Amino acid sequence: MKVGVLALQGAFREQREVFAALGCEAFEVRSARDLAATDALVLPGGESTAIAHLLRTGDLLDPLKERIEAGVPVLATCAGLIISAREVVGGLKGQVGLDILDVTVKRNAYGNQQQSFEAPIDISISPDPFPGVFIRAPVIERVGDDIEVLGAHDGSPVLVRAGKVWASTFHPELSGDLRIHQAFIQSASE
Amino acid sequence: MSSESDRHHTGTVRVKRGLAEMLRGGVIMDVVDADQARIAQDAGAVAVMALERVPSDIRRDGGVARMSDPSMIENIQATVTIPVMAKCRIGHFAEAQILESLGVDYIDESEVLTPADEAHHVDKWAFTTPFVCGATNLGEALRRISEGACMIRSKGEAGTGNIVEAVRHLRSILGTIRSLTVADESELFVWAKELRAPLELVQEVARLGELPVPMFCAGGIATPADASLVLQLGAQAVFVGSGIFKSSDPASRAKAIVEATTHYREPAIVAKVSRGLGEAMPGEEIAGLETRLSERGW
Numbered sequence: 198m199k200v201g202v203l204a205l206q207g208a209f210r211e212q213r214e215v216f217a218a219l220g221c222e223a224f225e226v227r228s229a230r231d232l233a234a235t236d237a238l239v240l241p242g243g244e245s246t247a248i249a250h251l252l253r254t255g256d257l258l259d260p261l262k263e264r265i266e267a268g269v270p271v272l273a274t275c276a277g278l279i280i281s282a283r284e285v286v287g288g289l290k291g292q293v294g295l296d297i298l299d300v301t302v303k304r305n306a307y308g309n310q311q312q313s314f315e316a317p318i319d320i321s322i323s324p325d326p327f328p329g330v331f332i333r334a335p336v337i338e339r340v341g342d343d344i345e346v347l348g349a350h351d352g353s354p355v356l357v358r359a360g361k362v363w364a365s366t367f368h369p370e371l372s373g374d375l376r377i378h379q380a381f382i383q384s385a386s387e
Numbered sequence: 388m389s390s391e392s393d394r395h396h397t398g399t400v401r402v403k404r405g406l407a408e409m410l411r412g413g414v415i416m417d418v419v420d421a422d423q424a425r426i427a428q429d430a431g432a433v434a435v436m437a438l439e440r441v442p443s444d445i446r447r448d449g450g451v452a453r454m455s456d457p458s459m460i461e462n463i464q465a466t467v468t469i470p471v472m473a474k475c476r477i478g479h480f481a482e483a484q485i486l487e488s489l490g491v492d493y494i495d496e497s498e499v500l501t502p503a504d505e506a507h508h509v510d511k512w513a514f515t516t517p518f519v520c521g522a523t524n525l526g527e528a529l530r531r532i533s534e535g536a537c538m539i540r541s542k543g544e545a546g547t548g549n550i551v552e553a554v555r556h557l558r559s560i561l562g563t564i565r566s567l568t569v570a571d572e573s574e575l576f577v578w579a580k581e582l583r584a585p586l587e588l589v590q591e592v593a594r595l596g597e598l599p600v601p602m603f604c605a606g607g608i609a610t611p612a613d614a615s616l617v618l619q620l621g622a623q624a625v626f627v628g629s630g631i632f633k634s635s636d637p638a639s640r641a642k643a644i645v646e647a648t649t650h651y652r653e654p655a656i657v658a659k660v661s662r663g664l665g666e667a668m669p670g671e672e673i674a675g676l677e678t679r680l681s682e683r684g685w
Contacts, residue, residue: 204412205649206413206433206649207409207410207411207412207413208411209411227649227653228650242409243409243410243411243412243413243433244409244410244413244433244470246431246469247413247431247432247469247645250429250430251431251645254431254642255646255649255650305468308490309464309470310493310516310517311397311398311487313402313403314397314399314402315395315402316394330402330405331402332405332409333406333492371405371408372401
């Protein structure tokens with residue numbers, strides 16, 4: 198499977214390495230021409246305002262949205278989730294997004310870096326808890342009718358899925374645990 | 388039975404280094420007030436460094452440079468949603484404690500300020516807030532990591548607009564790492580001694596082929612081409628201090644350096660964003676400097 202990792206800014210290298218470790222051909226996406234060969238897409242963590250800015254200046258927003266709406270599976274983490282969301286609380290004025298996931302997400306909802314944390318998360322795709330790494334993480338405040346909640350923490354969804362789009366508020370790529378990536382790859386191959 | 392609080396951990400190495408990972412491929416900009424912070428955020432900065440004077444002004448003014456006024460830092464925190472960093476003096480753990488109490492996202496134990504301790508750096512493991520430290524060579528970088536730094540920036544020579552020292556430090560750190568990767572186990576003992584660094588860290592670097600924490604570049608970046616240069620050399624993100632707000636058109640230059648940092652391997656894009664930016668900050672020859680900031684810290 199060819200996995201394109203959006204590499205405008207953020208933790209794209211970690212995502213590329215995890216997918217490569219799982220036998221995928223993972224490569225970095227910085228422009229619209231890099232999108233053509235993708236069987237799946239990753240929208241990594243990073244700073245969502247910077248990524249949104251670079252999507253706009255690089256004329257990448259519409260080609261990316263078209264590719265996803267054509268049915269390419271997506272794994273979005275943290276900032277990637279914010280970029281994907283229908284509605285963002287606490288974003289910049291005029292901050293662009295893909296609107297591929299019907300959720301309302303609040304940026305930096307736990308507070309500053311001192312509130313970044315690790316905690317085990319119960320996930321429905323596996324019997325054992327998943328090591329959640331939350332870094333200046335957002336909180337999903339509302340989910341649409343088509344959203345399946347696969348994991349929650351403190352009463353809020355932290356891992357969700359809408360068809361071929363998977364999204365988490367935490368960073369599975371930093372946890373050393375491959376189960377979420379494996380489940381995503383399996384569903385993307387179906 | 389474990390309670391929720393037993394299972395909820397803040398300040399772990401993973402979340403501290405993790406924030407540095409999230410800043411990769413980005414530009415961290417020095418700002419002195421809320422207006423500059425807003426310009427930086429709108430230009431696509433991944434974080435801002437809040438300080439009262441940019442390095443070129445510190446250099447010009449002379450005297451003792453200290454941590455910024457807390458109200459100035461809070462004002463910037465209230466203005467932007469991206470991470471806010473701030474500087475404490477080398478070894479000044481009380482300033483670091485104050486910055487932690489303000490809730491800054493990263494503390495820079497910085498040679499740009501006047502050192503407070505000539506032998507000891509801050510014990511950075513004692514803090515929940517992660518630290519970034521400067522380094523001119525691999526031994527210095529590993530000593531800072533052993534003290535708990537979660538991000539290293541090559542020092543360069545801050546406030547000069549001259550990239551030559553940044554290149555020297557990057558090449559030194561990365562060149563030595565390359566030497567470690569081909570050394571055998573017994574040679575690593577000698578390397579640890581020569582680098583004055585813990586053996587375990589030397590062995591880890593030899594195995595990884597890179598530092599165990601992200602390495603960014605600082606000190607002298609003034610143009611989009613400078614950003615492209617240091618990223619191609621192996622830096623993973625850039626700090627731009629005086630280079631943006633001492634230029635003639637900060638908003639345009641800030642955006643251009645952000646784009647050049649993302650598309651650093653595409654000369655056509657770096658060329659496009661380099662057009663019509665006006666005057667870069669006035670630069671300085673390293674040989675003419677009264678104070679070499681990069682020589683502070685050990």
